[in-house]
Amino acid sequence: xxxxxxxxxxxxxxxxxxxxxxxxxxxxxxxxxxxxxxxxxxxxxxxxxxxxxxxxxxxxxxxxxxxxxxxxxxxxxxxxxxxxxxxxxxxxxxxxxxxxxxxxxxxxxxxxxxxxxxxxxxxxxxxxxxxxxxxxxxxxxxxxxxxxxxxxxxxxxxxxxxxxxxxxxxxxxxxxxxxxxxxxxxxxxxxxxxxxxxxxxxxxxxxxxxxxxxxxxxxxxxxxxxxxxxxxxxxxxxxxxxxxxxxxxxxxxxxxxxxxxxxxxxxxxxxxxxxxxxxxxxxxxxxxxxxxxxxxxxxxxxxxxxxxxxxxxxxxxxxxxxxxxxxxxxxxxxxxxxxxxxxxxxxxxxxxxxxxxxxxxxxxxxxxxxxxxxxxxxxxxxxxxxxxxxxxxxxxxxxxxxxxxxxxxxxxxxxxxxxxxxxxxxxxxxxxxxxxxxxxxxxxxxxxxxxxxxxxxxxxxxxxxxxxxxxxxxxxxxxxxxxxxxxxxxxxx
Numbered sequence: 278x279x280x281x282x283x284x285x286x287x288x289x290x291x292x293x294x295x296x297x298x299x300x301x302x303x304x305x306x307x308x309x310x311x312x313x314x315x316x317x318x319x320x321x322x323x324x325x326x327x328x329x330x331x332x333x334x335x336x337x338x339x340x341x342x343x344x345x346x347x348x349x350x351x352x353x354x355x356x357x358x359x360x361x362x363x364x365x366x367x368x369x370x371x372x373x374x375x376x377x378x379x380x381x382x383x384x385x386x387x388x389x390x391x392x393x394x395x396x397x398x399x400x401x402x403x404x405x406x407x408x409x410x411x412x413x414x415x416x417x418x419x420x421x422x423x424x425x426x427x428x429x430x431x432x433x434x435x436x437x438x439x440x441x442x443x444x445x446x447x448x449x450x451x452x453x454x455x456x457x458x459x460x461x462x463x464x465x466x467x468x469x470x471x472x473x474x475x476x477x478x479x480x481x482x483x484x485x486x487x488x489x490x491x492x493x494x495x496x497x498x499x500x501x502x503x504x505x506x507x508x509x510x511x512x513x514x515x516x517x518x519x520x521x522x523x524x525x526x527x528x529x530x531x532x533x534x535x536x537x538x539x540x541x542x543x544x545x546x547x548x549x550x551x552x553x554x555x556x557x558x559x560x561x562x563x564x565x566x567x568x569x570x571x572x573x574x575x576x577x578x579x580x581x582x583x584x585x586x587x588x589x590x591x592x593x594x595x596x597x598x599x600x601x602x603x604x605x606x607x608x609x610x611x612x613x614x615x616x617x618x619x620x621x622x623x624x625x626x627x628x629x630x631x632x633x634x635x636x637x638x639x640x641x642x643x644x645x646x647x648x649x650x651x652x653x654x655x656x657x658x659x660x661x662x663x664x665x666x667x668x669x670x671x672x673x674x675x676x677x678x679x680x681x682x683x684x685x686x687x688x689x690x691x692x693x694x695x696x697x698x699x700x701x702x703x704x705x706x707x708x709x710x711x712x713x714x715x716x717x718x719x720x721x722x723x724x725x726x727x728x729x730x731x732x733x734x735x736x737x738x739x740x741x742x743x744x745x746x747x748x749x750x751x752x753x754x755x756x757x758x759x760x761x762x763x764x765x766x767x768x769x770x
Contacts, residue, residue, distance in 0.1 A: 283358040287399050290420040291348050357419060362436060364404070366417065378417060380436045382406050384562045384587035388430055389554040390423075400426035404433070405587065434557070453545055455536040456614045459601055467601035468529035470574040471581060476524040532598055539615050544584075548598060556597060562587040564716045564740040565749070566599075566619045568608070568709040575707055580608050584616070585710075585746045619697070622711045627692040627701055633731040634753045638682060640727055645678060689752035693761055700738065702750050710749050714765045716740060722751075722759065732756040 354369040362381070368374040385405040394400060404417040421429060459467075533550035544563075546556040565585040574580065582599035600611040605623065612620040653671040657664045681704050690701040698717075700710045722736035736751040 283356050284421075285356060286352060287420045287422060288352060289394070289397055289399055290418075291345075291352050293393065293420075295345060295348055359432070359436075364417065364433070378404070378406060380433070383433065383437055385556065385558055386430050386433050386437070387554065387556045388426060389549070389552060391552040394420070395553070398423055402426050402430055453538055453540065455538045455545070455547075457535070457537040457600065457611060459532075459535040463601055463603075464529055464533055464535070466579075466603075467532060467581065468526070470577055470579045470602040471528035471571055472573055473524050474572055476522075480522055480525070532601060535598070535601060537600065537611075537615055544615060546597065546599070558584070558586055558597060560616075560618075563616070564742050565710055565712040565746075566616060566622075567711070570703075570707040572705045574602055575705070578605070579603060580605060582608065582611070585740060585742045587741050618713075619711050622694065622697050622699060625692050625694055625697075625699060627690040627699055627709075628754070629690045630686060630753045631731075631733055631755055633733055634686065636731060637725065637727045637733065637753065640725060642678070642682070646675075649674065691752055691754045691758075693758060693765065695765070698738070698762065698765075700749055700751055702752065712738060712740070712749065717766055720751075720762065720766070728753070734759070 351368070351370055356367045356369070358365050358367070362379065364378045364380070366376045366378075383404055383406055385403075387403045387405070388400055389403065390400050399420055400423045402417075402419040402421065404419070419426070419429065530550045531552070532548045535548040536546070538545045539560075542560045544556070544558040544560060546554075546558065548554060563584050563586045567583045567585060568580045569583065570580060579602040581602045584597040584599050586597055599615060600608070603611070609620060609623055612623065649671055653667055656667040660667065684704040688701065688703045688705075688707050692699040696713055698712050698714065700712070702708050702710070718739045718741055720736055720738055722734050724734040728734055733753045733755055735753045738749045738751060740747050740749065
């Protein structure tokens, strides 16, 4: 880092933070105003309402100015520095606040660049720590010019390990020959098998509704009020449509150009088109290995893998993607190169939940039936004209609940080997989670009186990981396996 020991984030971080808020405020205001004025032909009659909305506009504008001022002030008064073996973040705002992160507590130092950052020449450093706390409390994001970000990352990595060894690793970093490099065909297949059917249905519904809106507007004429009202409603539909569309396209775009390599005890992973990420993950920080299947992937016998590691997972899109959807033989080949510690676990046949789970499920199913029956009876008496629709909806809902229970029974399971517990969750899709006993922080088990009678129980396994990954669900299993789980955890194999 040279002589620059105390510095600020690049000012572009302010634009990234408030950009979404500004856009949402403008869209909301526009939709509200247009919804109130369907007919602008008589401006004199609407002058009073227009004055009211002008005052509201002025108020919103002032609030936006205050938000921008506070964010700029927070940016200007926040300093980052490296002091010995610690990273210090000082916020000299209304209250002076200083956070100190010990180098020994850092688990990952990763770099990413979204499209905006690539256009202006900056990079984002994300520092994850060994903690179960939330990202705002313990993790750190630093936005710097690209060259400064590279130097900062290497400097922190050098502090994390022995200086001489880390320096040689940093010099070799640019010479890494990746063991796995996916093609465009691999990414197209990954997008296809990773498709969310629910998002696909939303897209179809959105297209249908937009066509209906356009046809309605054509029938009612092209008056200014009608056009603006349709446009306001269209904004909401378009937002929902593109949100669902992105959920489908992200598997094509997010993991484009995927590369991965294992060098000694470190995983190197790079991917991304609009947002490029580069991870360096110490293997000893990996808490678990996951293999996922969507409904389509389950039908096609394809698997996609992720890893759970210390510090990461606090954000929705912060995932350590390990390899794209592929068949089991290819998955084993990938694991042989990247995580041979888990390769043998793929050969294990897992056990389905015991049949007695259906008796245990009678308790919540009975409660659901009573509530649904009461709601249906009340609805039929209050809305007699819609009795047939209400009954049909109740029957459909009951069928859906029973269907999901059947899917749950056929999907979930568990298996305990000498060094790994394998947890399977999901309904129509399926998720495998492979956890070494030595990585388990603690286990929480529970059972109702029916489960106690039939000697089965369920629970959760807690890991040292991000908020979205630290708890992994244990499906119902036989009580006799509990002692085996305890013994293996104590041995820390």
